[in-house]
Amino acid sequence: MASSPSSQRISSTVAEAEVRRGPWTVDEDLTLVNYIAEHGEGRWNCLARGAGLKRTGKSCRLRWLNYLRPDVKRGNFTADEQLLILDLHSRWGNRWSKIAQHLPGRTDNEIKNYWRTRVQKHAKQLNCDANSSKFKDAMRYLWMPRLADHHRLHHQASDHAAMPAGQQPMGGYMESSGGMATSSSGSFASESYDGGFYSGSFASESYDGGFYSNACLGETMLNDDGNCWIQEAGFCAEAATDCQFQDTELSGWVQGFSEGLAEDFWSLDDVWKMQ
DNA sequence: AAGCATTCCAACCGCTAGAAC
DNA sequence: AGTTCTAGCGGTTGGAATGCT
Structure with a gap:
């Protein structure tokens, strides 16, 4: 520079x-x-x-x-990367370098900047703290499903085309057992992320409502080297917004999001614009 | 066109942990 | 055991770029 x-x-x-x-x-x-x-x-x-x-x-x-560094990836974050950041941050907090280890070519500084400029901006718009459980739940229930669903719409055809011949879906990637802590375990090895859709990455260990595992995890398949391919995302924005939250306060709050801020924060266009 | 506000990100700072001496 | 050096982490800042009035 x-x-x-x-x-x-x-x-x-x-x-x-x-x-x-x-x-x-x-x-x-x-x-x-x-x-x-x-x-x-x-x-x-x-x-x-x-x-x-x-x-x-x-x-x-x-x-x-x-x-x-020659392997530094420049440019906007893909939906995959955004999803990964959101999920990993919900797990580890501001452990930027740890998060960066799961995003090849991205630096902790870049991820940190993304979080502070994009995510915290939205939290501010929503008048809550980005680290609050309220905001994290909103991310899980609305933002991430929408990102993932949009991703599916964009890439489903190409992913199908790119899938190695002869591979069959594994069925439910993770069997719901009513709690994400159990269903999410073991799904997060960095080796399994190949830049494609990171299925099974949305679970929060702190969330045990069962909704996410049922509604959001798609069928997946693994290729020869263990990389995870999404076969068909089994959830969509509708699933998220139709969900009956157990927390009535959150439910009403999220409903307010959907109605009042759909044109802004939760707009797919807006989300996609960030890429 | 100009001035102001906001956004974004490269770079810096302070701090800590671990290695080397 | 104590000190110094090095690497790395997370928070913060400065300023260019962009958007808005």
Whole structure:
């Protein structure tokens, strides 16, 4: 990222005069990339000195990991990724690096920014905290099913076409036992995520109402290397909105969402626009 | 067209844990 | 055992880009 010198924050003290801060220039990027290509990464302070960069090792490391690494995926999050983030965050909270491990090519910084700018924005619109159980339930019952359903509509045909020949659906991916904690177990190995639809990922361990496992999990199939393919998503937005929530307060609240905010937050167009 | 507000994201900061000495 | 160094994490900020009036 090039920038004009005037826009760069330069340290003022004599001791720090040699340390550059602020946006990286193209030259700096090239220097760092070339140096790492030749010497490898690690020992960042030594690396910074060795490369002749007037940056801290910390700054070099961050630049490399978040921007220059060849496998960094850029661009908007896909529906798959959004679903995964929502689910993983409901499980682990702000464990960004842990969440990022399940999204190949995405950095913790990017996921963190996504959460803060997109998800928390919606929470604010809804006048609740993004970490509140109320908001999490709304995500599970409305946002995620809608995203997943929309995903299904978009990809069903192509997924079918792309499925390896001769493979048959496994039947219910997870048998509902009336509680998500049981039905969700074992479905979340990162290895099983191949960038496709992450079936079985919507369950929250804290949720035991049984609704999600029944209404939301589709039939799946696994390919030879264990990757999970969705065969047919067994739930839809209607299932979610028709659901009778056990919590009457939440039910009314969600109903308010559906009616009052359908054109905004819960609009599929709006959700899809974020991709 | 200009000014203001908002959004988005790269980069920084402080802190912690673990390794090395 | 104590100190220093390094890597990594999560929170925060600055400013460019974009949208709105």
